[in-house]
Amino acid sequence: MTSADRITPGTVRITLHGAEIVRPTPDAAVKLFFPLPGQDTPKLAPPVTGDVVSWYRAYLAMPDAVRPPMRTYTVRATRPNLAEFDVDFVVHDHGGPASRWASSAQLGDTVAFLGPAGIYVVPEGARWRLLVGDRTALPAIASIIESAPAGTPLRAFVSVDDHAECQSLPGADVRWVVRDDLVEALRFTRLEDGVHAWIAGEASMVRAVRRHLIDECGLDRHAVSFHGYWRRNLSEEDVGREGLRRIDAGLDPNEDDP
Incomplete structure (x- = not known):
């Protein structure tokens, strides 16, 4: 990271350097991987070599002691000419790994990422x-x-x-x-x-x-x-495991989603 700005009492905007990313949609997000306690950089998750479900199984199969915590965040802005992008973190007491990392991030701290991807497409004719x-x-x-x-x-x-x-x-x-x-x-x-x-x-x-x-x-x-x-009271890993269980049972993994 190259900077961290507190834009509201509970929001920190962090600039990450080293990637010339292009957002496919305005709501495009990246999956960020954070270092575990005692690490300077996160242990990389397995590379995506096939379908996303197979990759996610491999990621969740990593031992807890080495698997980097992953959270999904919207890309707030990109500056490809500078190879950097901004991410806004909600920070609060008793936060998860992303909130804790953003609250104490220092110049040069490192995360890994996967993406970006988004869903925002305006139908033709929308006024x-x-x-x-x-x-x-x-x-x-x-x-x-x-x-x-x-x-x-x-x-x-x-x-x-x-x-x-x-x-x-x-x-x-x-x-x-x-x-x-x-x-x-x-x-x-x-x-x-x-x-x-x-x-x-x-x-x-x-x-x-x-x-x-x-x-x-x-x-x-x-x-x-x-x-x-x-989801309230569930980590991203919890939600992912539940989705995989539904897939294995032949169910729609998003049936319980909106």
């Missing part, structure tokens, strides 16, 4: 955009707003724990939902024709918002993009 997410979705929401063609109507609903976590998002009509429910915040919002909705954040919240938009507001399923970034 305006609705963006809904929690704090973990803020980097993607900001990037989507910045990448939108000039004059595109954008409305965003973002949940945060405190007013101090609000960020400047010029170019969009933003409602900050502080310690409240996003579905309730959306309930009295008029959805004009031609909307494309993008939802991301904690999985149960994403599921509830998606159901509200489709079942109660009447949006077509194809007009809603969604991604459960994380």
Whole structure:
């Protein structure tokens, strides 16, 4: 890393150097691998030589003592000419390996990464955009707003724990939902024709918002993009193992997702 800036009391923007990455979509994310306690650099995960499921099995099969913790983060900005990119980390007490690393990162600290990949594609004919997410979705929401063609109507609903976590998002009509429910915040919002909705954040919240938009507001399923970034009380490894168990049982690994 080359810099760490505290952009809100609970968010650190870290610049990582050494990779000329190109984001395929504004919400593109990378999988970051962090060093274990006592390590300067993470032990590299196995290379991706086949399908992603086989790679993930190999990664989870690594012994706990050597497997580098992995977390998925949105790429906030890229500067290919400088071979660097920015990642915003939510940091808090009792955080996981990514939060702990970002809270104490020093110049020259090293992580590994895989990606990037994203899901944000606006359907042809969409005239305006609705963006809904929690704090973990803020980097993607900001990037989507910045990448939108000039004059595109954008409305965003973002949940945060405190007013101090609000960020400047010029170019969009933003409602900050502080310690409240996003579905309730959306309930009295008029959805004009031609909307494309993008939802991301904690999985149960994403599921509830998606159901509200489709079942109660009447949006077509194809007009809603969604991604459960994380699950309450479960690590990314826990979620991955559950997905593999479902695959082995012949089930859809995302059936419990939104």
